[in-house]
Amino acid sequence: MSSGPLDELIGLLARLPGLGPRSARRAALALVQKRRVLLEPLAEAMTEVARTARECLICGNIGTSEQCDICSDPKRDGSTICVVESVADLWAMERAQVFRGRYHVMGGTLSALDGIGPEDLNLPRLADRIAQDGVTEVILALGATVDGQTTAHYIADMLADRGIPVTSLAQGVPVGGELDYLDDGTITAALSARRQMR
Numbered sequence: 001m002s003s004g005p006l007d008e009l010i011g012l013l014a015r016l017p018g019l020g021p022r023s024a025r026r027a028a029l030a031l032v033q034k035r036r037v038l039l040e041p042l043a044e045a046m047t048e049v050a051r052t053a054r055e056c057l058i059c060g061n062i063g064t065s066e067q068c069d070i071c072s073d074p075k076r077d078g079s080t081i082c083v084v085e086s087v088a089d090l091w092a093m094e095r096a097q098v099f100r101g102r103y104h105v106m107g108g109t110l111s112a113l114d115g116i117g118p119e120d121l122n123l124p125r126l127a128d129r130i131a132q133d134g135v136t137e138v139i140l141a142l143g144a145t146v147d148g149q150t151t152a153h154y155i156a157d158m159l160a161d162r163g164i165p166v167t168s169l170a171q172g173v174p175v176g177g178e179l180d181y182l183d184d185g186t187i188t189a190a191l192s193a194r195r196q197m198r
Contacts, residue, residue, distance in 0.1 A: 060087070060125075
């Protein structure tokens, strides 16, 4: 059916989220059949991203410099930090275009089953930002999963003595839901109806 580099391409595509072996084969075939308009520009873009992409030193977003566009934007409200699990969740929040503050990417959630403890998350950086940046509110935009809620309560407890409101997303986020899979309207409703945790 195929050989060598094409098999390798299919195998690599199959590792991407949402793509299984069949979808990877279809994607690889489409790329090869439209080599000039899809495959070659994609290869160039991937090479450039591999060379330039880096994690923002402040929030953990992905950008092309030490500070992402959000952290370097003077129009963003630095007094409000929205804590998210992953860069995908940050991008989902940005897609909804309702939050004008800054973000903090945790890099995961607490999970006893997976052996992820507080030391595995970006908690120290969050505490430093709150202490140094004049933060007046922390919004916990973590998934409505057991691990997400455990992490939210841990952060709320960690910040309890700081004297700043710690809120979380409310209506619209279903139990077991993850931000990356929600539509813009649901994210907007959830952000608008956030509630204080402590």
